[in-house]
Amino acid sequence: MMRAVLVLFALILAAGGAGKAFAAPATVHFAGFALAGNFSDADKNFPYSNALINGQGKAALIDINRALIDKIGSQSLSNISITTDLGDYKKGDALALAFVLTWENVSTEQFEDFTKVAVNLQAEALLFNFATKQVVSAYPFGVEFIDSVKGAPSRQRIMDDVRALYDPASGSFLNAFVEALHRVRPKSSFGGRLQIVSASIAQPAADTLAQYHVDAAQAQALLENAFERYLTQNADIPVLPHANNQAIGGVMAARFENGDAFNFVIPPPDYRIQLTLTNMRKVQVSKTDAETAFAYASYLDVMIDQPLSGSQYLDASFKYPVVKVIANSGTPDDASALQESLLAISDQITQQMGNPSDKWNDKWLVRQGQGGRFAKTPALIEQCR
């Protein structure tokens, strides 16, 4: 009898193994390159990339998408099956994938007669499910290009630098996207739904941003996108998008034969995330004869609750700096550093949500003695997986 059980067990294991061997990877519909955020803000948020992809009859966009499809075709991906065919989301064929540019930053620092130009492009491989209307996951990646020019750089020079990053032949940016695809793990089941329902900029933070010529609305959008992206990446959970946007409602919706995919409505969240950027500060932290180090700190209040019960999962104030060291003869790019600080604090807090560390808390909670603030978030993250 025992032998019979063992045989049956072996059969079960074999069946399981066979099941795995024959389980087809999920089909995702590739939508190509897209810009994050609102269509009407594209020129402000991505001045160079937007000009590049929309110029000359969108020739550059066509080239980028063609190159991406070629590069994807040359990959051997076991986790997903990528197609450019149209899907039917009403039959469960609902996953769309896009290369979404999330941040474009051109930073300049002057050194005597020269200017250092740093072009930083941050993007994500975004997987969106049109049946559940959720961001299944986002896989961030980015590239940076450093240039040095005599005098002040012209717009054309910067444009050439940006174009070089998108270059299909040498394009490290496009390759970074293809590499990110190996990390994509499409989920097929969904738990609780988190969504950033508000992100506000308090007056002290708005004043600092204005002082360094950063548009508050732009900073708000950057914060929302970054927190959402890092949350799905660091906690490995799907989230509802904070709003419809040109990437999801425009480019990705077009990958379905259902014309009403454009009319999709984001469902209400189970858990709300409310962000308030209370302050931003620039502080000199050290100085030598040659260099000066500045800390650019963001102060962020994060509140997570359940709207019906009013249960709070997190209600705390955090601070987190990025440090920039520049030559004493140079001029710091404060605007870029402040924006980078928003990305850093989003990354850090979302890492803590699933796996909190007392040491981190002791250091970066604004008010001391508030340890244990993340006590409820690991269970919440588990609920959302």
Place this chain on the structure above:
Amino acid sequence: MSANRTRTTLFAALTVICAGFAGALASSPARAEGVEIEGMAAAPYSSGLFSGRADEKTRQQVLLLAEYDALGRYAANFSMAKFKLYQGVEHDIKAHIEDYISQPTVVDEGYRKTESKYFIVIRTTINTNRLEAELNGAPDHGGVAQAMPQRKIAISFLFVARSTSSVKSFNDRVTSVEVNSEDKSAKQSQGLHGGSAKFSSSYQDTTVHTTGGNTVRQADQVTYVVSSPEDMNASMSQVFSDNGFDVYDYRDVSAQCGGAKPETMYQAFSSSDILSRELRKSAFDAAKQCSVNTFATGTLDVGLQDTDPVTGQKRVYVSVRAQLNDLSGPLPRVLASVGPVQYSGLGPDQQVAGRNALLTAASEAAKEISNQLRSKGLN
């Protein structure tokens, strides 16, 4: 003992297999159509000393109340007409609530010490098809039903989609009036006083200018390109049919029973929001002749496209208005009226966006007409 253990092991193994299949089904990307909604309930409870979780019996009671709450929240979004229907069958639905909602997901639960209550928040999917079917079978609630014979309602309709062809604007017509009136008066007197004579004369001339007039403003004269897209008609027919109506295509009604041709009706709607007396009578007479006891007409006006600032897609708005007449009496009687209500659609071009908006508008108008009829106990 050994056999027992073997059976237990076998059972456990099979359970694992079944659970695996169930898990695979549960995680299937294809999902049932429905509307997701949350519900919450709380009930008095005395927490145990060491446990914050209620006993299973209390949990199940609170869970059921949360399901009722979810259903109530969904129904709160109904139109007045539909809500009346819902009220009529609410008790029956709650008695078999498991037929109308999917297995709920518990989103939050716990014990509230300050209130001595145990609460549960759930998210569940309302089986809208099942619920609609129940509402369609709702009993007669109104006296209005007595006015119509108790049989299935036969309906024919003519809805047209219109997009602006031309707009003729008129300048203001200004009429100025000026009145000049002249008032002249003269006095003369004379008298003799002793050896002398005295004569006096006075003359007064007053001119009054009065200006006025009026400005007549004339509404723009709008002409439309009219069509009656088949998919729009199909969408409406499906809604009416799903709601238990017998649907008759107006093309058949006009052909069989001699009503005005559909093309003539379209032409009439190209320059006016209403039908002429003659056309209306012709259509109604034909319907009556064919034993169709209700007739609906309506317009869906397609607005100009703009670009959605969020997605960059083309966006089109459609404004819908409709009216359903009861033809069973000697005079037509308005049974249901909708709008004007606006719906928007998005798409990569104007055609797709317009079609999305039209289909939504047509379907919603048909649903609202059906609900209004049912709330009056008809059909």
